[in-house]
Amino acid sequence: MIHVGIIGFGTVGTGTARILLGNRSILKERTGIDINLKKIADIDIKRDRGLKLPKGVLTPKADELLNDPEIDIVVELIGGTAIAKEMVLKAIDKGKHVVTANKALLATHGPEIFRAAGKHKVEIGFEASVAGGIPIVKVVREGLVANRIKAVYGIINGTSNYILTKMTEEKAEFSEVLKEAQKLGYAEADPTYDIEGIDSAHKLAILASLSYGSQYSIRDVHCEGISWISPMDIEFARELGYKIKLLAIAKETDGKVELRVHPTMIPEEYLISKVDGVFNAVYVEGDAVGSTLYYGRGAGDMPTGSAVVADIADISRNIVNGAHGRLSFSVSRKAKNLMKMEDVRSMYYFRFSALDKPGVLSKISGILGKYNISIVSVIQKGRREGKAVPLVVLTHMAREKDVVSAIREINRLSVVADKAAIIRVEGQENG
Template sequence: MRTINVGLLGFGTIGTGVVKIFQQNHQLLSQRVGAELKLTQIVDLDITTDRGIAVDKGLLSTDVQSMLTSPEIDIVIELIGGYEPARSFVLQAIRNGKHIVTANKALLALHGDEILPAAEQAGVDVLYEAAVGGGIPAITAIKENLAANRITSVLGILNGTCNYILTRMAEEQASFSAVLADAQKQGYAEADPTFDIEGVDTAHKLALLCSLCFGTHIEFEQIFTEGISKITALDIEFAREFGYKLKLLAIGKHNGDMIEARVHPTMVPENYPLAKIDGVFNAIRLFGDFVGPTMLTGFGAGMDATASAVMGDVVSIARNIQAGIGSRIPPLGCPMSELAQYSVKPMEELVTPYYLRFTAKDQPGVLAQISGILGKHNISIESMIQPHRHEAEAVPIVLMTHDALERDVRNALSEIDELDIIQQESLMIRIEENLD
């Protein structure tokens, strides 16, 4: 039985999960690959901290060059995260003919245009199932099972931290900051949660999904990104009164030569499947011209689920090696040269219903002023709640609009926020009604 050698670059949480799988399911892996799958080297700057598992000291090294230049290593698992030095290491490994498995969405979303062509040229694989949706097999499903479909939309709940926070805010009618603080205490949110709560992590993942689903190259910078930090428990409660749930949604749509790619808090009808995904779970809903709607759910993060996805990719590459071939499917599903060029729809041109929350002085005529400005900007109101009088001077006024142009909504809000009666910046949340 031949041996396929794997190098692990980055011995953090997920790396520890990978080592656990090698140890615990070693025989199973070799059986399924038809070759001995061997963890040959682990490189990290820190090789002394106890990770809670027993590791042969001979595997550990701080010398990354010994791995990247080793003629022995067939597959490099990159789990160091971030842009640099991950980018340089991955490019070097590719040039040296090594296949790459990575969970690094930031790297691919920003440097995919450099890394993926390099891999194609070198005839090696870059697999990244773990980069999107953790244990959810979406990338493979898109590349393989849906390959006969023109995918018209991809929607996702892709960040467990945000979904956990929004779920708890809804359940406990608690404030964003209180839930975030508790989530940090419990390990569901990072000490610096910016990437998660501001939607950056979700946008990284959406860039990959859009590129793959639509056969194009979408840059991270092209994605409109708005996080959840301005959401209040009141908004979630109002959403429920209107029959919606509030989710941080990644939305990719393809229509003609135009792509929509946006990440923002979104109200979705409460009976829509994605609305039912709560807590740390992730979900990806795909719509293909033949398959119709398909939804995949699972743990979007966590040591073991992510390590499972990483190792699924390792097995896939190992089977290719065992079959005597290099890359079998290009990283984006079709050759780089055949990727299409699409425009990304400017956010100002979005047409969708909106939820608008104003905070105004509690005095007669307020609604007339607000609705007058909205009408002037071609925004018509579907329903309105002026929920309960606060003891303070300011009261919330909540409106749901019919379909409106985002540019008009922004202009109207700017104008309204200039009014003396408005006590704080108004909030808008986009509503998705036509989700497929």
């Protein structure tokens, strides 16, 4: 019998407990191991979580659990990076295996935690830290182990995907939809982490570390959010055959790894552009397997609990077979080989606010040409002589550095009324 202790009895803690209790017999059937939820520690032991726990399981003291010699696996579900880190390091120090759903913790203090785990020969399970219930960590680390990973793209933040989906369906403003999402519980009171791409960047750092064998952190990820996206951009994207999604992208090109999170235009016929609402999806391209996609719920008590319990089952199998460390988090490459953002190449969508008068397009396209940015198509909407109208330009592949220079110069033109909106475009270079 394997004994488990959970620290943190919030949403995911409750889901995890519900699965461990409710599916105990199924788990035994499927793994041959009896997994016992022995303790749950939380400062609030009063609140009703709608879950009947056996007597004596709930305790206000995490130490009671950390000091219990019978407990094999400690599950950290507190969140944040301060107390969570302390608890995780304590558990490791006491020789306990750890399962966590905490992407912020791993993307910030990963190296320290994995070093400690290596020293004490314990395992760290972190399936639930990326894309909730989708077993993407296992897929990248084991299922696609035969592949050189060429690219990993993901919609890995449900809140921002919900907002962009609603903006698209209802032609609504960002702020309006955000308020609605907060009311429905899909966005937090302080939504910064979700809408500014930080949560996605945490998860991308973890996916990239698995894919490219080095320890990437949140600091290695170029990160832009969605709060400035307007219904106008969504509508232009639609006219051009694209959807706008907040995409987390890791790619290896010529030995360099690029890591970036930003609003992205994706051809609407791509499967990933049909991933709507709070759902997540991760696209993985391997040199042998080609294109693959993994889709499911990226958050919530039960989906995230499903991933937590999968880690518990995996570690239990290793304990029973005396094989801990079987799948240690191997970081084989020291060098991060990061591509500088300025060297990243992409296609682009620009929306200029340009005065409707002769010669403006020629001026703008002249500057783009000077910086080696060639144009695929141009849309100009509305005629308001002498006034500002949107001028949309779609480009071929261009270098970020050139784009930054060109846009700076264009923004300074007297015929340009406002700063340009810039969205990177994914898809096949056509033409």
